[in-house]
Structures are given as C-alpha cells and as structure tokens.
Amino acid sequence: xxxxxxxxxxxxxxxxxxxxxxxxxxxxxxxxxxxxxxxxxxxxxxxxxxxxxxxxxxxxxxxxxxxxxxxxxxxxxxxxxxxxxxxxxxxxxxxxxxxxxxxxxxxxxxxxxxxxxxxxxxxxxxxxxxxxxxxxxxxxxxxxxxxxxxxxxxxxxxxxxxxxxxxxxxxxxxxxxxxxxxxxxxxxxxxxxxxxxxxxxxxxxxxxxxxxxxxxxxxxxxxxxxxxxxxxxxxxxxxxxxxxxxxxxxxxxxxxxxxxxxxxxxxxxxxxxxxxxxxxxxxxxxxxxxxxxxxxxxxxxxxxxxxxxxxxxxxxxxxxxxxxxxxxxxxxxxxxxxxxxxxxxxxxxxxxxxxxxxxxxxxxxxx
Amino acid sequence: xxxxxxxxxxxxxxxxxxxxxxxxxxxxxxxxxxxxxxxxxxxxxxxxxxxxxxxxxxxxxxxxxxxxxxxxxxxxxxxxxxxxxxxxxxxxxxxxxxxxxxxxxxxxxxxxxxxxxxxxxxxxxxxxxxxxxxxxxxxxxxxxxxxxxxxxxxxxxxxxxxxxxxxxxxxxxxxxxxxxxxxxxxxxxxxxxxxxxxxxxxxxxxxxxxxxxxxxxxxxxxxxxxxxxxxxxxxxxxxxxxxxxxxxxxxxxxxxxxxxxxxxxxxxxxxxxxxxxxxxxxxxxxxxxxxxxxxxxxxxxxxxxxxxxxxxxxxxxxxxxxxxxxxxxxxxxxxxxxxxxxxxxxxxxxxxxxxxxxxxxxxxxxxxxxxxxxxxxxxxxxxxxxxxxxxxxxxxxxxxxxxxxxxxxxxxxxxxxxxxxxxxxxxxxxxxxxxxxxxxxxxxxxxxxxxxxxxxxxxxxxxxxxxxxxxxxxxxxxxxxxxxxxxxxxxxxxxxxxxxxxxxxxxxxxxxxxxxxxxxxxxxxxxxxxxxxxxxxxxxxxxxxx
Numbered sequence: 001x002x003x004x005x006x007x008x009x010x011x012x013x014x015x016x017x018x019x020x021x022x023x024x025x026x027x028x029x030x031x032x033x034x035x036x037x038x039x040x041x042x043x044x045x046x047x048x049x050x051x052x053x054x055x056x057x058x059x060x061x062x063x064x065x066x067x068x069x070x071x072x073x074x075x076x077x078x079x080x081x082x083x084x085x086x087x088x089x090x091x092x093x094x095x096x097x098x099x100x101x102x103x104x105x106x107x108x109x110x111x112x113x114x115x116x117x118x119x120x121x122x123x124x125x126x127x128x129x130x131x132x133x134x135x136x137x138x139x140x141x142x143x144x145x146x147x148x149x150x151x152x153x154x155x156x157x158x159x160x161x162x163x164x165x166x167x168x169x170x171x172x173x174x175x176x177x178x179x180x181x182x183x184x185x186x187x188x189x190x191x192x193x194x195x196x197x198x199x200x201x202x203x204x205x206x207x208x209x210x211x212x213x214x215x216x217x218x219x220x221x222x223x224x225x226x227x228x229x230x231x232x233x234x235x236x237x238x239x240x241x242x243x244x245x246x247x248x249x250x251x252x253x254x255x256x257x258x259x260x261x262x263x264x265x266x267x268x269x270x271x272x273x274x275x276x277x278x279x280x281x282x283x284x285x286x287x288x289x290x291x292x293x294x295x296x297x298x299x300x301x302x303x304x305x306x307x308x309x310x311x312x313x314x315x316x317x318x319x320x321x322x323x324x325x326x327x328x329x330x331x332x333x334x335x336x337x338x339x340x341x342x343x344x345x346x347x348x349x350x351x352x353x354x355x356x357x358x359x360x361x362x363x364x365x366x367x
Numbered sequence: 368x369x370x371x372x373x374x375x376x377x378x379x380x381x382x383x384x385x386x387x388x389x390x391x392x393x394x395x396x397x398x399x400x401x402x403x404x405x406x407x408x409x410x411x412x413x414x415x416x417x418x419x420x421x422x423x424x425x426x427x428x429x430x431x432x433x434x435x436x437x438x439x440x441x442x443x444x445x446x447x448x449x450x451x452x453x454x455x456x457x458x459x460x461x462x463x464x465x466x467x468x469x470x471x472x473x474x475x476x477x478x479x480x481x482x483x484x485x486x487x488x489x490x491x492x493x494x495x496x497x498x499x500x501x502x503x504x505x506x507x508x509x510x511x512x513x514x515x516x517x518x519x520x521x522x523x524x525x526x527x528x529x530x531x532x533x534x535x536x537x538x539x540x541x542x543x544x545x546x547x548x549x550x551x552x553x554x555x556x557x558x559x560x561x562x563x564x565x566x567x568x569x570x571x572x573x574x575x576x577x578x579x580x581x582x583x584x585x586x587x588x589x590x591x592x593x594x595x596x597x598x599x600x601x602x603x604x605x606x607x608x609x610x611x612x613x614x615x616x617x618x619x620x621x622x623x624x625x626x627x628x629x630x631x632x633x634x635x636x637x638x639x640x641x642x643x644x645x646x647x648x649x650x651x652x653x654x655x656x657x658x659x660x661x662x663x664x665x666x667x668x669x670x671x672x673x674x675x676x677x678x679x680x681x682x683x684x685x686x687x688x689x690x691x692x693x694x695x696x697x698x699x700x701x702x703x704x705x706x707x708x709x710x711x712x713x714x715x716x717x718x719x720x721x722x723x724x725x726x727x728x729x730x731x732x733x734x735x736x737x738x739x740x741x742x743x744x745x746x747x748x749x750x751x752x753x754x755x756x757x758x759x760x761x762x763x764x765x766x767x768x769x770x771x772x773x774x775x776x777x778x779x780x781x782x783x784x785x786x787x788x789x790x791x792x793x794x795x796x797x798x799x800x801x802x803x804x805x806x807x808x809x810x811x812x813x814x815x816x817x818x819x820x821x822x823x824x825x826x827x828x829x830x831x832x833x834x835x836x837x838x839x840x841x842x843x844x845x846x847x848x849x850x851x852x853x854x855x856x857x858x859x860x861x862x863x864x865x866x867x868x869x870x871x872x873x874x875x876x877x878x879x880x881x882x883x884x885x886x887x888x889x890x891x892x893x894x895x896x897x898x899x900x901x902x903x904x905x906x907x908x909x910x911x912x913x
Contacts, residue, residue, distance in 0.1 A: 001887060050891070050901040199803040227598070235603040237784055332784055335798040336835035358792045366789045367599070 002046040002207075004112065004122070006038035011213025012112075014310055016105030018212050018326075019205070021300045022284035022314035023131035025063075025106035026071040033077055034109060037116050044112055045121040047097060049203045052194030057093035058123060059084055059191055060140075062101040063110045064152075064174060065184035073184055079153045080114030083188035086159065090149045091191050099123035099197065101138060101190075103205045104131040110186075125201035127190075129238075129331050130300055133282045134171055137343045139200045139333060140190050141167040150189025155182030162189070202331050208236050219309050222246070222324050229326070239329035242361055244287060244294050244301070245276040249321045258349070263317055265325070276325065280314045281348050287325065296350075298330040298343045299357050329357045329365075374398070380479065390480070421449045421477055449480040500525075513577035515539060519570050529577070539575050596643035600636065601785050604775035610637070610767050617765045618644035623717065625702075625762050626740040628769030631819030634740040635700060637769065642696040647736055650695030655688050658704035666709055667725055676726020689722050689735060696736045702762065703743030703754060710755045717761045737762070772814040772821060776891055779810050782818060786825035787837075794829060802838045808850045811895060873911045880913070 009031055017024055052058065061080045088094055098118065100111035103126045115122035127138040140147070147170040150162040154177055164170040170189075178185050192200075211232045219225035226243050234240040247265035254261050260281050267274035276294070279286040284301040287294040295301045303312045306322040317323070329335075334343055335356065341347070344354045358365045381388045381400040388400045424431060424446040432438050503516070503525055513530035517523055523536055530536065539561075562574040597611045617624060618641040626634045635654060642652045660668055671687030672680050689697055699705070705713065716722055717737065721730040739762045748754035772779065783801060791798050801809065814820055824843060832841040839847055879896065883889040894904040 048887070048901075051905055053906055054903075230598045234598065234601060235778075235781055237781070239785075239788060329788065332787060332798050332800050336800060337797040338835050340797075356788075356792065356798070358788050362792060366792075 001048075001051060001121075002124075004044040004046050006035060008210055009034055009038075009109070011210040011217060012108050012206070013105050013213065014216040015209030015211070015213035016103070016108045017311035017313065018216070018302050018328075019129070019209055019300060020104035020131040020283070020311075020313065021297075021302055022278075022280060023133070023282050024104050024313045027105045027109055029071060029073075029075050030106060030109040030113060033075060034113050034116075037077075037113060042116060044116040046124050046206060047121045048124050049198050049201045052123065052198050053096065054193065054195035054198075056096035056194045057091070057191055058097045058099060058194060058197050059087060059095045059188055060099045060101050060127070061111050061114050062107050062187045063184070064135075064187050065155075065178045065182075073155055073182075075110070075113075077110070077113035077117045079157075079186040080110065080188065081118045083151050083153060083159075083186060084114070084118055084120075086151050087149065087188045087191060090151070090161070093191055095120055095191075096194070097121040097123050099201065100126045100206075101135070101187075102126060102128045102131055103202070103209065108206060108209060122206070123197070123201065124206045125203045126205050127200065127202065129202035129205055129334055130298065131283050132298075132343060135174070136167040136171055137347075138167070138190075139202060140192075142333070142339055142342060143200045145190065145192060145196070145200065147189055149191075150187065152177065152188075153186045154178065155184045202333060203237070208232070208238070216310055222304070222306055222309065225304065225309055225324075226326075233328055237331045238300075239358065240365060241326050241328040242357060242364060243324060244327045245274075245289060245325040246271050246306070247274075247276055247323065247325075249317055249319050249323060251319055252317060260349075261314070263314065265323065268322070278314075278325070279350070284314055285348050286345060286350055287327070293352075293355050293360065295327040295357055295360070296345045296354055297348060298334045298339070300328040300330060302326050302328075327357050374400070377479070421447065423447055447476055449477050513575075515575035516572065517575060518572040524572065530575075535575065535577060596640040600633070600640060601782055602775060602778040603781070604770065604778045606770040607775055607778065610769055613765070613767055614641050615644060617641070619646070621736050622764045623736075623762050624738045624765045624767060626738065626767045626769060627745075628740075628742060629771045629815075629817055630742045631817030632769040632771060633818050634742075634769060635698065637767070638696070638698045638738040638740060641738060642698075642736075645696070645736065647695045651692050652696050652698065653688050653692035654698040654700060656700045658701035662706045665706065666712070669709065670712065670722055670724055672725035673727045676724075680726070684724065684726075687722065687724065689716060689733060690724075690731065692735045693733050694735075696738060699737065699739045701741060701743075702739040703741040703745055703748055707753070707755065710758045714755065714758045714761055717758075772817040773812075776810065776888075776895065779814070779821070780806070782821050783809060783825060786822050787829060790826050790829040796829060796833075797835070799829060799832055799835055799837050802836050805838055805842070808839075808853070811853075812846075812849075872907075873913065876907065876911060876913060 013027055013031065016027075061083065063075070084095060084098070095118075098111055098115045098120050099122075100107050102108075107126075112122055127140050132138075135141070135147070146165050147167045148163045148165050150164070150170055152160045152162070152174055154160065158181065160173075160177055162170050162173050164173060174185065174187065212229065215225065215228035215232055219228050222243075226241070229241045245265060245267065246269050247267040250264040250266045252261060252263050260279055263278045263280060265276040265278075267276065274290055277288045277291075278284050278301065279288075283297070284303070285297040287296075287301050302325070303314065303317060304310065304324040304326055305312045306324055312323070333339060335354070340354050345352060346354075377388055377398075378400045390398045422429075422431070426432075427438055427441070432441070435441065513535045514525070514527045515523065515530050515535055516525040517536075517539065526536060560576050562576065564571045564574055597615055600607075600611060602608070614624075614637060624638075624641065626637055628634055638654070639652055642648060655668065657665065667685070667687065669687050669689055671685050671690055673684040674680060674682055676684070699713075716733070719730075720734070721732050723730045745754050745759050745763075749756050749759055772782075783806070787799060787801075790796075809824075816823070824846060827843050828837045828841045832838075839850065842850075876893075879893045880889075883892050883896075890904055890908075891901055894901045897904065899907075
C-alpha cells in the first residue's frame with residue numbers, strides 16, 4: 001500500500017508514453033485536474049494486486065475513443081465517479097478499489113483521478129500492460145471473463161448500459177455510440193472479485209511506469225537514458241529495453257485505405273547508412289531494420305525524441321526529427337499462443353509469425 | 368645478393384652517378400637512395416602510366432614536364448624514367464646538376480632497375496603479408512564470431528579467442544566439411560561456415576566462421592560488453608542490490624574479495640561481473656573449482672610445473688591457472704575445500720605476488736586479482752583447524768554475502784519469468800505463463816538450490832509443457848511430491864490463529880509485527896511465515912483493529 005501524491009504525475013506521464021508504444025493521447029487536462037486534486041491535500045492509495053481481498057469486488061474504468069479528440073473535452077473525473085456509482089447500483093457490489101484497463105498515460109491518469117475523487121484505492125496493475133486499440137485486447141477477454149454489465153458516458157453526457165457477455169460485442173456497441181456522439185467516452189465495467197482479478201491482472205504496471213518515467217526525467221544523454229532504463233526494465237515482468245535504432249525521420253507515409261502509417265528513418269551515429277521503418281496502426285506495431293524484422297507487437301516499440309530525451313507518440317513525429325527507437329518485450333501473458341491470437345501481429349493484418357525481441361536479439365538478452 | 372646488399376649497390380650507384388634513385392609502385396614510394404627530393408619524385412613518378420619504355424628528360428620541354436604542376440619550381444636537370452614492363456613499377460633517376468656523359472648509362476640502369484624491382488617487390492609482399500596478418504589478428508577479436516584460418520594441410524594459421532574457447536578447431540577437424548567447397552555446418556553448439564580460399568586454381572585453405580550471431584546481435588553483444596555488467600544480474604531485492612552496490616565499488620580496486628553464499632546463488636556470475644567491471648576486463652578471467660579437482664592435481668593446476676618435475680610432466684612444463692590469469696582475475700571457487708598444504712602456498716602468493724612452479728628453483732612475479740567464493744562456514748573450519756586463519760584474513764578483505772533466493776521474495780517471480788523467456792526461445796517454443804496456483808506455491812518454496820534450482824525447474828517445465836500455461840503436471844516429480852505433501856500437511860501456523868482466542872491471535876500478530884516490522888515487505892514476510900496470502904493478513908489486521 002502506497003500513497004500517491006503530486007510527485008507521481010510527471011513520471012507516470014512519461015512512463016505511460018513509453019508503454020503507450022506510440023499511442024496515447026493528450027494528457028494536459030488530466031494533469032491539471034490531478035494537480036488540483038493533490039493540491040487540495042488529498043492523496044490516492046495505491047494497492048498491489050497481492051493486497052486485493054478474495055471476496056471483495058473491484059471495478060475497472062477507462063477513457064475510450066479517439067486520442068486526438070481528448071483535449072477537446074473538459075474532463076473532470078466526476079463522469080467516472082458517476083459511472084462507478086451507477087455500476088455499483090447495477091451489480092449490487094460496493095467496489096473496494098479501481099483498476100485501469102490500459103497502461104498508457106491518459107488512462108493511467110484518468111483512473112487515478114477517478115479513484116481519488118471516489119476515495120477508492122487504485123490497483124497497481126492493468127489488463128493490457130501497454131496500449132491496445134480494442135477492449136478485447138485485454139487479459140479479461142483472454143481469460144473469458146464476462147463484460148456484463150458495463151456502463152458508458154458519451155461526450156454529450158448520455159449514460160449507456162451494456163449487457164453483453166462477449167467483449168467484442170461490447171466493443172462494437174461502444175464504438176457505434178462513440179462514432180455517433182463525439183468520438184470520446186468514459187467507461188466502467190468488468191466487475192470482478194479480488195480472487196479473480198489477482199489471477200488476470202498484469203501486476204505493478206503503475207509502479208513500473210513511474211520508475212520508467214523517473215529514468216526519463218533524470219537522464220542526461222541517450223546513452224544515460226538507456227543505462228537508467230536497463231535495470232528498471234530488466235527487473236520487471238517485461239524484460240530489458242533495447243535501443244533498436246537511432247536516426248532522423250525521413251518521411252511519414254499514410255496509407256489511408258488500410259489505416260496504416262509508415263515512418264521511415266535514416267540512421268545516424270552507429271546506425272549511419274542504415275534505414276529503419278515502423279508500421280503504425282494507432283500504435284507502433286512492426287519495425288524493420290534494413291528490411292529485416294527488428295521488433296513486433298505485442299512487444300513495445302517507442303520513439304524517444306533525442307532533443308528532449310522524452311518518449312513521444314507517433315502523432316508527434318515529424319520529418320527531420322532526431323529520434324531513438326527503443327524496444328521492450330511485453331509481459332509473458334501477452335505473448336502466449338492464445339494471447340498472440342488476440343494481440344499478435346496477425347490481429348492487425350500483418351500475416352507473419354510473431355518474432356520476439358528475445359528471439360531476434362538472443363545474445364543481448366541471455367548472454 | 369640479399370636485400371641489404373642490393374640497397375648498398377643502389378646507394379653506391381646513386382653516389383657514383385651523383386643522382387637520386389626512386390623506386391615506386393602505384394604512385395607509392397618503395398625505396399629511395401641519394402638526395403631524393405620526395406616532393407618532385409612523387410610528382411614525376413605519377414606519370415609512369417603514360418610511358419612504357421625508358422625515357423630521358425633533358426629539359427622541361429618534355430611532355431611529362433608539361434603536365435607537372437611543379438614545373439615552375441622544379442630544380443631537376445635530368446631524369447631517367449625506367450618502367451618495368453607488365454608491372455606498375457618503375458624507377459626514376461634524378462639529377463639536380465647537368466649530366467655530361469650518359470653513354471651506355473641507360474641500358475645499365477634499365478638492368479639495375481629490373482633487379483631492384485624484383486627484390487623490392489618480394490620485400491614489399493612480405494611486409495604486406497605481415498601487415499595483413501596483424502590486421503586479421505586484431506580484427507579477429509572484434510567480430511564476435513569464432514574465426515579460424517586453416518591451411519590446405521590442415522595446419523591452424525590463426526584462431527581468435529572465441530574460436531579457442533569454443534574448441535572450434537577440434538569441431539572443425541572432426542567435421543566432414545573440410546573440402547574446398549563452401550559449407551554451412553550445423554553443429555549442436557558451434558554452427559559454422561567453411562569458406563574455401565583459392566589463389567588462382569590452387570586451394571590455399573579454409574576460413575571457418577561460427578554462425579551464431581547475426582550482425583544486429585553481434586553489435587548488441589559488443590554493446591553489452593561495453594555496458595555495466597551488473598545491470599545484467601536479475602533481481603531488485605534490497606539485499607541483492609546492496610551486494611551489487613558493494614561489488615561495483617570494489618571492482619575498480621585490486622582488493623581480494625570473498626563472496627559467500629549458498630550454493631546456486633550466483634557467486635561465479637558475480638565474480639565475473641566484478642572482473643568485467645574492472646580495468647582487467649580485457650585480460651583473462653580464470654575460474655577454478657577447488658572442490659572439483661583431486662587434491663593431488665590441484666597444486667599443479669594452480670601453480671604449474673617445470674619440465675621433468677614429476678613422472679608424466681609435459682615437456683616444456685606447464686603454466687598454472689594463477690600464471691594464466693596474469694594481468695586478469697583468478698576466481699577460486701569453493702576455497703573452503705582447498706587442502707591445508709595449498710592454503711599455505713596460496714597465502715605466500717597473496718603476500719608476495721610471486722609464484723613458484725612445481726620443480727622450479729625461481730619464482731615469477733604475477734599481477735592477479737583474486738576473488739574467492741565459498742558456501743562453507745569458514746569460521747567453523749578455522750575452529751576445526753581445516754582452514755588457515757591467516758589465509759582467511761588475507762582473503763576476507765572485502766566480504767560479500769549473497770542472499771539466498773528464499774529471502775528474495777520479490778525476485779522469485781522475476782527470475783521465473785526471465786528463465787521462462789530464455790528457455791522458450793532456446794527451445795523454440797511458444798511463450799508460457801505459470802498457473803496462479805503453481806506460482807503461489809513456487810513463491811512459498813524454500814529454494815534450497817537457489818537460482819540454479821529455479822533455472823533447472825523452469826528449463827524442465829518449459830520442455831515438458833506444450834500448452835500456454837505451466838501447471839503442477841509440468842514440474843519435476845520431486846517438486847510435485849513436495850507440493851502435494853505441503854497441501855496434505857497440517858494447516859500452517861497462521862491458520863491456527865483461526866482456532867485460538869482473539870487476544871491470543873492479536874498477541875501473536877503483534878509479536879510478528881515487532882519481529883518483522885510494519886512495512887509492506889515485512890507484512891509479506893509475515894504472511895509467508897503464517898502461510899497465508901497478504902490479503903488475508905490485511906483482513907486479519909483489520910479484523911483485530913491493528
């Protein structure tokens with residue numbers, strides 16, 4: 001059990017951007033809302049999954065929709081509090097804590113804000129361990145947990161109830177509403193017992209995210225950053241990060257019909273004369289170095305701006321920008337054969353076998 | 368005539384003719400005699416490709432001078448250019464003063480140049496060969512692959528350290544792929560490529576390159592070697608990180624280190640990390656297990672011997688491990704098992720920094736950093752007169768106590784995941800997770816064999832499991848039996864709290880809190896002690912208002 005205060009915000013922002021694997025969303029409004037919350041003298045209690053009580057119930061919350069539109073709405077956190085109250089009424093369970101669904105900045109901060117306002121403990125973990133675009137790409141779906149009931153506020157403030165047992169049907173229902181109502185919504189659902197949550201949570205992602213963020217905050221050079229990230233990532237359920245490439249953004253191509261983007265880099269320093277390509281579909285999914293696979297989803301592939309030494313979303317990449325590309329293995333639970341059927345490269349349309357970072361760089365990982 | 372004699376002849380010729388002689392190849396100076404003006408020589412000689420027969424330049428109206436940028440400042444009065452047919456060689460004879468009589472001189476110089484060029488070419492080739500050999504020797508250590516150069520007669524011409532460590536020459540000689548065609552040989556541990564080298568039609572030998580790493584891996588391997596080696600020890604437990612911190616600090620010094628810890632805690636890995644983090648990292652790291660070598664052989668293994676010092680001694684003698692580690696680090700594992708007689712000899716090495724080979728009358732100075740390790744209680748061995756007290760104090764300069772795995776509660780899961788990733792990739796299997804029930808049991812297990820036992824269990828389980836989840840059925844039988852017994856055993860002491868009165872239970876919890884502390888980590892240890900989950904412990908603390 002830990003107390004989260006204002007000092008956690010910036011590390012979580014950078015750590016969340018790193019885990020976001022190029023995805024994310026604008027977090028300024030959430031940051032300000034949280035600063036106001038902490039400045040009023042309040043804190044958020046962070047509990048580890050070990051501390052969940054078997055027979056108590058816990059809820060999940062998330063912001064959903066277009067990450068590009070998140071800045072256009074005023075987010076107070078009270079939507080989430082309202083949703084939890086409503087869900088509690090629907091299920092008859094009083095939540096003993098809240099967990100985020102996705103391990104990226106915007107959803108980490110949002111869940112933290114809701115937990116703080118609802119005066120409920122925040123669970124140190126989530127169900128994606130990184131960013132993914134769909135609800136079925138969660139450990140809840142992986143373990144066939146029911147998504148009934150779930151609730152959603154659309155951006156116009158309308159409350160919607162869902163009673164789908166299947167996560168994909170829930171996803172379709174939510175997408176339809178978001179498409180018709182401003183593209184952004186607030187979600188609560190996946191009510192489960194502590195005993196069940198303990199088995200499906202990817203644990204300690206918030207603490208991990210904060211440690212990663214600290215490494216970004218204190219780094220003095222790109223090599224210093226890698227040196228700081230290495231012990232943090234190696235001693236986690238993920239695995240050591242690896243510098244995949246260092247170069248200058250040459251061009252960004254949009255393949256509109258397929259909703260894929262392609263970012264080309266030209267190497268510099270030790271990668272001079274080499275090319276690097278990243279295929280983007282919301283998140284950074286596949287990386288190629290000299291036309292050979294360098295990393296694949298669900299492993300994390302993140303851009304680091306070499307001028308600021310901070311992680312950046314793929315939306316913020318521009319030609320001539322100097323970047324380092326860092327990879328990190330995803331937790332094992334996201335890389336079993338069953339999980340790869342849900343979050344592997346084939347699920348995004350790349351019809352090829354998943355090659356893990358450990359397989360590609362075996363000696364680096366296990367020398 | 369040898370090279371020196373010929374050079375003397377050229378010098379005398381230059382003196383006698385009052386000229387300078389320059390011999391070039393492809394615009395580069397091979398040799399010069401007399402008062403050569405190198406600037407002009409270099410310029411003039413570039414024109415060799417324009418002529419194919421001897422030329423005499425008597426004034427600057429010659430077409431070669433027309434093209435020369437030094438023409439305005441050139442002080443040469445007469446030059447003979449003598450190209451050698453069929454080769455990019457030639458010589459220039461240059462006079463700074465007018466030459467009166469050149470009759471017959473040209474044909475003499477032509478013959479002289481032919482001889483000179485042949486001799487110098489041979490010398491140049493020899494130098495080039497030596498240069499290339501040096502390049503191979505230096506670059507061979509950088510490529511991160513095993514590299515062998517083997518002559519057509521199967522004589523080893525060169526091998527790098529990696530090839531030597533992997534015994535590639537033996538593997539190569541035992542393989543079928545020694546013919547003069549290119550091969551990829553997939554040996555179980557050292558796959559390599561055989562590239563035949565030909566000179567014209569003649570087969571000169573083979574270049575043998577191990578295949579284990581692609582370019583990206585090799586690059587990362589290099590980078591790994593440049594990075595901090597301690598970052599590659601898995602674990603975030605405070606007791607372990609404290610050891611790492613001490614080891615990092617002392618790695619830069621020459622102080623003797625004693626690493627203590629149970630079997631399987633990673634003592635050798637730690638010692639190697641210390642070596643890699645020191646200025647000695649480019650010198651040898653020699654490890655010897657004092658318990659694994661028979662007492663009668665240990666002395667000769669450690670100290671080496673002179674020729675004829677005992678029956679069966681090799682001709683020319685043999686270097687001992689201590690001598691082999693000169694400039695580097697000597698790791699003496701299981702030092703507690705070293706025989707008393709050798710302890711005295713080792714003590715002298717530590718004190719004097721000198722060793723005496725068996726049968727030698729003199730001693731050799733050595734510069735070795737010694738790291739010792741043991742899982743024995745040396746203090747007890749001293750009491751039993753089985754370990755010398757003076758040696759103990761000599762090696763116990765910097766003691767490092769590696770914690771047993773069972774006390775590194777948080778690291779158990781990290782290590783399980785680390786080795787699962789490793790063996791899934793090694794065995795080319797899909798990644799797997801542990802079932803929650805098994806994971807809980809593994810977290811509570813005492814791990815008497817420490818990290819080594821954990822790694823073995825993971826390797827076994829990954830091999831036996833063909834599903835996504837490793838469960839009880841996939842772990843070794845002894846562990847299955849153990850967990851089965853645990854489940855059947857009487858309820859752990861913690862559950863006993865249910866059966867005792869409330870004040871007694873509260874008193875027991877209070878006692879444990881006082882013993883372990885109030886932090887989350889302490890509560891985790893209390894929960895482990897009671898045999899209940901952390902959540903149950905919290906619930907009870909809440910119930911008793913604590």
